[in-house]
Amino acid sequence: MAIHARSWCVISISTGMCGSTSGRWTAPPRLQIERVSDSADTLRLDTRDLSIAAVELTDDGTQWSPATFVLGEADPVLGAPLEVTLSPSATSVRVTYSTSPDASGVQWLEPSQTAGKQHPFMFTQSQAIHARSWIPLQDSPGVRVTYRATVRTPSALRAVMSAANEPETPLDGQFTFEMRQPIPSYLIALAVGHLDFRAMSARTGVYGEPSVVDAAAAEFEDTEAMMAATERLYGPYRWERYDLLVLPPSFPFGGMENPRLTFATPTIIAGDKSLVVLVAHELAHSWSGNLVTNATWRDFWLNEGFTVYLERRILEAVFGRARVDMEATLDRATLDDELARLEAPDQILHVDLSGRDPDEGMTQVPYLKGELLLRLLEDTVGRARFDRFLRGYFDHFAFRSITTGDFVAYLQEELLTGVETGVVNALRLDTWLEDPGLPANAPRSESDALTLVAAQAERWASGDVPASTLETAAWTTQEWLHFLASVPDRLTAEQLAELDAAFGFTNIGNSEVAHLWLLTAIRNQYVPAYPRLESYLVEIGRRKLIKPLYDELALTEDGRARADAIYERARPGYHPIAVSSIDAVLGR
Numbered sequence: 001m002a003i004h005a006r007s008w009c010v011i012s013i014s015t016g017m018c019g020s021t022s023g024r025w026t027a028p029p030r031l032q033i034e035r036v037s038d039s040a041d042t043l044r045l046d047t048r049d050l051s052i053a054a055v056e057l058t059d060d061g062t063q064w065s066p067a068t069f070v071l072g073e074a075d076p077v078l079g080a081p082l083e084v085t086l087s088p089s090a091t092s093v094r095v096t097y098s099t100s101p102d103a104s105g106v107q108w109l110e111p112s113q114t115a116g117k118q119h120p121f122m123f124t125q126s127q128a129i130h131a132r133s134w135i136p137l138q139d140s141p142g143v144r145v146t147y148r149a150t151v152r153t154p155s156a157l158r159a160v161m162s163a164a165n166e167p168e169t170p171l172d173g174q175f176t177f178e179m180r181q182p183i184p185s186y187l188i189a190l191a192v193g194h195l196d197f198r199a200m201s202a203r204t205g206v207y208g209e210p211s212v213v214d215a216a217a218a219e220f221e222d223t224e225a226m227m228a229a230t231e232r233l234y235g236p237y238r239w240e241r242y243d244l245l246v247l248p249p250s251f252p253f254g255g256m257e258n259p260r261l262t263f264a265t266p267t268i269i270a271g272d273k274s275l276v277v278l279v280a281h282e283l284a285h286s287w288s289g290n291l292v293t294n295a296t297w298r299d300f301w302l303n304e305g306f307t308v309y310l311e312r313r314i315l316e317a318v319f320g321r322a323r324v325d326m327e328a329t330l331d332r333a334t335l336d337d338e339l340a341r342l343e344a345p346d347q348i349l350h351v352d353l354s355g356r357d358p359d360e361g362m363t364q365v366p367y368l369k370g371e372l373l374l375r376l377l378e379d380t381v382g383r384a385r386f387d388r389f390l391r392g393y394f395d396h397f398a399f400r401s402i403t404t405g406d407f408v409a410y411l412q413e414e415l416l417t418g419v420e421t422g423v424v425n426a427l428r429l430d431t432w433l434e435d436p437g438l439p440a441n442a443p444r445s446e447s448d449a450l451t452l453v454a455a456q457a458e459r460w461a462s463g464d465v466p467a468s469t470l471e472t473a474a475w476t477t478q479e480w481l482h483f484l485a486s487v488p489d490r491l492t493a494e495q496l497a498e499l500d501a502a503f504g505f506t507n508i509g510n511s512e513v514a515h516l517w518l519l520t521a522i523r524n525q526y527v528p529a530y531p532r533l534e535s536y537l538v539e540i541g542r543r544k545l546i547k548p549l550y551d552e553l554a555l556t557e558d559g560r561a562r563a564d565a566i567y568e569r570a571r572p573g574y575h576p577i578a579v580s581s582i583d584a585v586l587g588r
Contacts, residue, residue, distance in 0.1 A: 030058070030092040031137070041086050046132040046139035048079030049073070049100035055084050056094040064094060077357045079132050095136050104576045105130030107250060113573050114193065114248050114264075116211040119156060123194035123247055123263065125256060125577060127186040128297055128358040137185050142295040142401045144182035146514060151175045151226035155190050158243055158542035160207055162189040162258035165204065167197035181239065181259070182399055184293050189258035191245055200224060203237075208246035212266055216246045219269050222318055223534045226283055230310065234287050234391050238398070242283060250541035252575040254278045257285030257307075265542050274477035275512060277315060277327060284310035287394050295401040297358035301349045302407060305370015306390075312371070326478040328445035333485065335368040339438060347436035349373070350404045359577070375443045380427060381415060389415045402424060404433060450482045458487035467502035477510055483514040489523060496526045506532050515545045522552045522559060530562070538570045543578045550585045560586075 033043060055069040067084050074080040084093055099106060109121040124134060132139040151159040155173045163177035166416035174441045179188075199205040201224035206216045223242065231237055246269070255278045256263040261280040268275040278374060288306035308331075316324045339347055342363060349369055353361050378386040397406070408429070416424050431439050453475070459465050475483070487499075500506050505517040506529045518536060521529035537546055550567070553559035568587060571579060582588075 007322045010377060023466075028135075029448075030094045032092045033086075033090070040313065043084040043086055044084040044138070045084070045095075045136045046079060046128040046129070047082050047097075047136045048074075048130075048133040049103060050080075050082075050133070050136055051098045051100075052082065052136070053096040053098070055096075057084075057087055057090045058092050058094070059087065059089040061092060067093065078129070081421065083531075084134050098571040099134050099137060102576065103130075103133040104580075105133040107575045109248055109250065109573075112339040113250060115211045116194050118309040119154075119194040121248055122189075123191040123193075123251070124189050125252065125263075125575065126188055127256065127313060128362070129186070130183040130577070131188055135185070135188065139185045141184040141293050141297065142403060144184055144293075144399065145177050145188075146182050147177075147188065149177045149190070149193065151177070151190065156194060157192050158195040158207075159190065159192045160195065160261055161191075162187055162261050164240070165207075165261060167199070167207075179259070181258055183290065184401060187258055187290060189256065189263060190217060191247065191259065191263070195245075203227075203241050205241075205243045206246065207243060207261075208266075209248075212246050212269065215269050215271070216244070216264075216266075219271070219273060220244060220279055222273065222276065223279055225312050225318050226280055230284065230287065231313055232311060233317075233387055234310065234394055236290060237286060239286055244279070244282075249539055250542055250573050250575050250578075252543045252545060252578040254542060257282045257289055257522075258287065259290045263446070267542050267545065268512050270477060270480060270512075272477070274510070280314040280318075281307055284314060292393055292397040293398060295403045295406075297361055298351050298353050298403050299402070300351075300358075300361055300457055301366035301370035302404065304367040305349075305374060308367050308371035311375040322447070322449060323476075323478075325445055325447040326450055326476070326482075329447040329450050330478060330481060330485075331364075331368050331371075332445060335364050335372075335438070337517040338368075348434060350433045369432075369438060372442045375426065376441060377411075377415070379443060381419065382421060386415070390430065401525065408433075449476075453479045453482045454486045457483050461488055467498050470502075473502070477512060481516060484513070484520060487519075487520075491524050493524075493526065496521070496524060497528070500526075500528065503556070505529075511540065511542075511545060515549070518549055519552055522549065525558075527541065532568075534566050537566050538573070541574045541578050543581055546574075546578065547581050548587065550582050 052069070052071055054063040055067040057067040058064045069082060069084045072081040072083065101108070105126050106122060106124050111117050111119055114121045124565055129139050131137060137145070147163070149161060149163070152174050153159050154169055158171060159175040161177040162183070169175060169446050195207045196210045196213045197205055197207050198213050200217055200221055204223045204227065205219060206213055208216050217279070223244070227237055227242060240262055243260060244264050246264050246266050247264055251263065251265045254268065262279070264278065264282070268278045284307045285303070288310055289303035292302070294300050294302045312324050312328065315327065342365070343350065346363060347365060349365060349522060351361050351365070364386035396410065426441070426443060428439050456470050460467055460470060492573050505513070508514050508517065514532070514536060518529060518533050519524070521533065533549070537549060540546060550563050553563035563586060567582060571582070574582065
């Protein structure tokens with residue numbers, strides 16, 4: 001297969017054994033197929049906005065002949081199916097195609113949109129079903145593939161992929177990659193830009209633009225310790241290296257767990273390691289998600305609920321229990337808010353996404369409700385036994401895609417056998433999986449540090465003490481976030497000015513704290529924060545941080561006008577995934 005998306009980047013990809021969990025490599029560009037039935041005569045591939053120039057078949061890997069194919073009618077969510085008629089002995093298919101400049105899974109950045117301002121940048125984001133917008137393939141997490149790729153670029157730029165990367169590869173305009181382990185399509189990833197590399201250990205490192213790579217390496221220096229802690233708990237890391245790529249600010253997510261190469265937003269570089277929970281999370285996906293994968297998107301909680309649980313265990317091992325208690329307490333408040341906002345069907349862990357874009361299922365429910373279920377299991381059987389169960393789970397299902405039913409069967413056989421019937425019934429497993437809301441037996445977390453923060457917020461809000469006398473010198477990001485969440489929603493201009501003078505919220509560099517402050521400013525029409533609000537929304541494309549700000553602006557007539565004006569400037573720099581979300585908010 002070949003992509004000719006923009007004149008400065010050409011990609012040739014060869015995938016192995018489409019529909020299989022293992023593969024044999026052949027020379028690119030081709031898609032090697034494995035028949036699951038001798039009578040199969042049609043190969044069906046997913047595409048979205050691809051221009052198909054030709055499709056060819058081979059029986060022996062050397063002689064190619066034109067194939068009969070049909071590109072079906074396009075569905076707004078799923079795209080258009082590509083159906084290729086196979087000869088009885090066909091072994092490989094070759095597709096020549098080009099992507100759309102507006103491909104939902106690819107963002108092309110002008111030099112002005114990068115940190116260095118000198119070179120263009122491109123990156124992909126394939127989850128959930130965006131791989132089909134840049135590769136014709138079976139775009140389902142239930143299908144695992146291996147792949148090879150050749151990427152040709154301008155000589156000043158470096159290409160990296162979710163595959164074996166070599167930091168010392170010369171910048172000669174051509175890069176080759178191989179992913180030997182079978183992965184689902186949403187984990188195929190590519191980035192091209194002016195990138196440097198900094199090693200953090202023998203098997204970890206950071207790629208990024210020259211102006212950010214050193215700061216990133218310092219921020220993420222505990223990655224090796226995180227890896228070692230996870231291996232002690234849940235078995236070996238099976239992907240050889242673990243590197244990170246810091247993307248430009250338009251990246252729509254905090255991170256993406258592409259195997260061997262996590263994609264990360266620069267908004268987590270706070271200078272004090274307070275936001276590296278994201279690194280722990282994406283690293284944990286190397287076990288939960290990449291190694292053992294949800295077979296369908298309604299099973300998404302198997303990826304994310306497990307990963308949040310592992311993330312917490314990693315943080316506890318590296319940074320201590322107090323840090324975990326703060327994170328868990330904040331997340332419980334986030335989940336409660338999310339459940340209050342969502343309709344009942346979207347509160348279900350094993351959510352039904354029939355006929356819907358799977359992106360709509362990426363709420364906090366699979367992450368945080370899923371983690372609470374696993375914590376309940378730990379509380380029920382004890383941590384040591386639950387750790388042994390999880391280690392066995394990752395070994396048993398390694399490099400496989402499974403359903404919620406597969407998990408439940410394994411759980412009952414390997415963990416709950418021998419547990420008293422009354423204890424098992426008290427878990428209310430079906431309620432957790434299939435009912436909306438949060439069951440009454442959901443575990444709760446408490447943080448002494450956050451309790452003290454809330455008390456200080458109350459003293460200030462009641463007028464007992466001025467903001468400048470609050471004891472905040474040792475506060476972490478988590479404590480600042482809790483403080484802003486604890487002050488009243490409605491504040492006077494004088495109160496806002498007092499907080500701003502005492503703590504410099506409007507110009508604070510921490511993106512998460514700035515986000516909550518700007519929400520407060522919008523809610524209370526605090527005009528001095530509006531210039532920062534505009535620059536924040538123009539410079540950052542992370543959906544989690546920008547969408548709530550547009551949501552809040554859209555609630556009032558003046559706010560809506562401000563949102564429209566800012567969005568006019570910001571929209572060209574946002575990723576298509578973020579654009580889709582903000583378009584919906586503003587009725588574009």
